[in-house]
Amino acid sequence: MSVSFSQLRAAVATQIDALAGFTESRIPPEYFGRNENSVAHLRFAVALSASNDAGERMRRAVGVYASSTVRVIFAYRLRPKDAYPTDYDAALDTEKNVINAVLQSYASIEPHVVIRYNRSARDVTDSTEYMIINLEFTALHMLPTT
Amino acid sequence: MGVEYTPFATDTKTVQLFEREKANETEITIYRNGGKVHVISGTYTLIKPDGTKLIDAQPVTISGNSAFYTLTASDLDSSLVFGEGYIENWCLVLDQHSDHDHDFRRMAAVVRRRLYPTVYDGDLTAIYSDLADLRPSTLTSYQQYIDDAWWQMMRRLRIEAGGYEYLILSSEVFFDAHRHFTLYLIWRDFHSSLGQSNGRYMDLAQEHYRLYQDEWKRINFVYDYDNDGKADDANQRSAKQPVIYTASPGSRGRFRWYGRGRY
Numbered sequence: 001m002s003v004s005f006s007q008l009r010a011a012v013a014t015q016i017d018a019l020a021g022f023t024e025s026r027i028p029p030e031y032f033g034r035n036e037n038s039v040a041h042l043r044f045a046v047a048l049s050a051s052n053d054a055g056e057r058m059r060r061a062v063g064v065y066a067s068s069t070v071r072v073i074f075a076y077r078l079r080p081k082d083a084y085p086t087d088y089d090a091a092l093d094t095e096k097n098v099i100n101a102v103l104q105s106y107a108s109i110e111p112h113v114v115i116r117y118n119r120s121a122r123d124v125t126d127s128t129e130y131m132i133i134n135l136e137f138t139a140l141h142m143l144p145t146t
Numbered sequence: 147m148g149v150e151y152t153p154f155a156t157d158t159k160t161v162q163l164f165e166r167e168k169a170n171e172t173e174i175t176i177y178r179n180g181g182k183v184h185v186i187s188g189t190y191t192l193i194k195p196d197g198t199k200l201i202d203a204q205p206v207t208i209s210g211n212s213a214f215y216t217l218t219a220s221d222l223d224s225s226l227v228f229g230e231g232y233i234e235n236w237c238l239v240l241d242q243h244s245d246h247d248h249d250f251r252r253m254a255a256v257v258r259r260r261l262y263p264t265v266y267d268g269d270l271t272a273i274y275s276d277l278a279d280l281r282p283s284t285l286t287s288y289q290q291y292i293d294d295a296w297w298q299m300m301r302r303l304r305i306e307a308g309g310y311e312y313l314i315l316s317s318e319v320f321f322d323a324h325r326h327f328t329l330y331l332i333w334r335d336f337h338s339s340l341g342q343s344n345g346r347y348m349d350l351a352q353e354h355y356r357l358y359q360d361e362w363k364r365i366n367f368v369y370d371y372d373n374d375g376k377a378d379d380a381n382q383r384s385a386k387q388p389v390i391y392t393a394s395p396g397s398r399g400r401f402r403w404y405g406r407g408r409y
Contacts (some may be wrong), residue, residue: 023309037276037346038274038276040151041276041279077276077279077280077303078280079279079280079281079283080280080282080335080337080339080340080347081282081283081336081339082282082283083339083340086283095329126342126345127338127340127342127345127346127347128341128342128345129345129346
């Protein structure tokens, strides 16, 4: 069964959206920093930053077996009096929850998606108000060609 | 050899107010080096404006390292003159320098009613919905900032504006100034924790400080000058007291008279 890029992105977003407090950004992932402060906490965005042929035989009737890089970005608010280590650690724990959510089975959303975790990158904004966490995953899926 | 002087702090925010014809508890806590100083024993004296003693060296109750004295309604009966000029004298023996006692004096006033603030936490989150989420984990409320802002405003009212808070009947007039000043204290405190020279918290602090100053200038209230418990004229509101300059202009002042027709 094939899964388009948009279906893959939406499937990952659905997994994260189910986490308590998380809401999807209304601003594209590339401009994630433009989210207003008042709603930035636990805002997330899912980007398909790149996709490649996964090296399988291509058959138009079946689709292209693709490998897509899925990038998840979310913000975690650091309270000024508890920025470090209390909230910093809480942000790391939340990151773990997001990874677990993304790695859950997609059977009920989009079958035949296989996803693996690659890496994390973390940054604290200059204002020290937020920790921005970037997660990268690789998803294997069959891209429809019909 | 003289008695060694140690500048103990009494944590006195403003003049002590006693409501006439009611029981009033008064309390003093002595601080030094970041902690309470243990009070061993003490007496309490309340001196009237005419110099006579309303309460004369009565023993205090000590609880939690603070000294307490309860003035009964009959102590504060209707014969007392309303107003300022009462003096509390706490004569305490502390566990520091316990070889002698210490006299801590505080000004007091007998009033008809105290003035109460109108701002609470919900008024802060009403305009900053994420403020509750930013609250430090050590606090359950922003009350300490609300209280500090209130005490600063009450001192400013007395010192700068020459008014007595207990004669003000319309407490709501302080609402905006109090809320802005509280927010200024909160945002400034947040900013101070982040170790940067500017930023959103500092911007907000400065904005609310300006708004506080604007609101402070605009405050006018229903006052009870003659202390009869009624508004002097409910439709005639009083601004804070004007500044009256008692010195003549300087020799190069703008309106200096230099002779006929010359200014």
